Amino acid sequence: MSDTKTATVEVRRLWPSDMEAYRDHLLRLDPRSRHERFGGGMSDDFLVHYAEHCFGQGDLLYGAFIDGDLVGAAELRSNAAIWSEQAPFGRHIHAEAAFSVEHEYRRRGIGENLFRRIQRAASNHGVETIEIICLPDNIGMRMLAQKFKTHFTFEECNLTGRLRARRPTPFSLMREAADDAVDFGVALFDAQWRAVNAAAVATPAAQAERENRSAA
Numbered sequence: 001m002s003d004t005k006t007a008t009v010e011v012r013r014l015w016p017s018d019m020e021a022y023r024d025h026l027l028r029l030d031p032r033s034r035h036e037r038f039g040g041g042m043s044d045d046f047l048v049h050y051a052e053h054c055f056g057q058g059d060l061l062y063g064a065f066i067d068g069d070l071v072g073a074a075e076l077r078s079n080a081a082i083w084s085e086q087a088p089f090g091r092h093i094h095a096e097a098a099f100s101v102e103h104e105y106r107r108r109g110i111g112e113n114l115f116r117r118i119q120r121a122a123s124n125h126g127v128e129t130i131e132i133i134c135l136p137d138n139i140g141m142r143m144l145a146q147k148f149k150t151h152f153t154f155e156e157c158n159l160t161g162r163l164r165a166r167r168p169t170p171f172s173l174m175r176e177a178a179d180d181a182v183d184f185g186v187a188l189f190d191a192q193w194r195a196v197n198a199a200a201v202a203t204p205a206a207q208a209e210r211e212n213r214s215a216a
């Protein structure tokens with residue numbers, strides 16, 4: 001694995017073929033991160049179930065990859081379906097954003113990168129207000145959101161941050177569509193690559209080589 005401070009980070013949209021990678025990222029979160037991300041200490045079973053239901057209508061997910069591994073993610077979720085599912089821009093759509101970056105990859109700009117991508121996605125998918133709900137003692141999330149001029153209020157034991165998404169432009173819409181198309185292709189390629197690697201690891205020859213190495 002590359003040095004976590006210098007490795008290149010790639011952010012792209014996540015698609016259903018990324019579900020397992022997203023699930024594994026959530027499972028790697030330590031108890032404190034799970035608590036901060038979900039407002040409670042979530043079990044592995046909860047996270048597996050959660051990941052399986054993350055790619056529904058009106059859900060946009062983005063992932064930060066280092067060397068092909070998903071180390072950070074952001075979600076923009078709305079009960080009101082957005083963009084291609086219904087006519088956008090006519091309604092006041094609120095969407096909730098949530099972020100997670102694995103511990104050893106923090107404080108190197110991944111959260112900020114994902115935040116910027118969520119903000120752009122919100123503009124281009126007809127979202128008017130982005131909401132972020134976090135625990136009052138979650139300094140990291142609060143500081144990150146405040147970099148984007150998010151206004152926080154105390155609501156029902158949590159802090160709710162709100163910021164308005166910008167109006168889209170023809171260029172931003174075109175760019176979003178082009179990025180989605182590229183990201184979709186990359187997601188399929190990644191899924192195939194993972195399957196090929198998993199198959200290689202599972203062959204009898206690879207198994208024998210691993211046993212030889214551990215015996216030496």
Ligand SMILES: CC(C)(COP(=O)(O)OP(=O)(O)OC[C@H]1O[C@@H](n2cnc3c(N)ncnc32)[C@H](O)[C@@H]1OP(=O)(O)O)[C@@H](O)C(=O)NCCC(=O)NCCS
Pocket residue numbers: 033034036037038097098099100101102105106107108109110111112113132133134138139140141143144145147
């Ligand atoms: C919040 C979180 C996503 C931030 O991710 P990150 O990749 O470390 O964030 P970045 O490196 O992009 O930080 C951007 C800015 O946010 C602020 N920030 C982030 N973490 C901080 C911390 N622990 N303390 C103070 N400021 C912090 C800083 O201003 C930072 O800029 P700087 O490094 O130039 O000072 C990450 O800590 C995390 O996953 N936490 C657990 C899950 C969670 O709390 N999710 C939020 C609920 S939805």
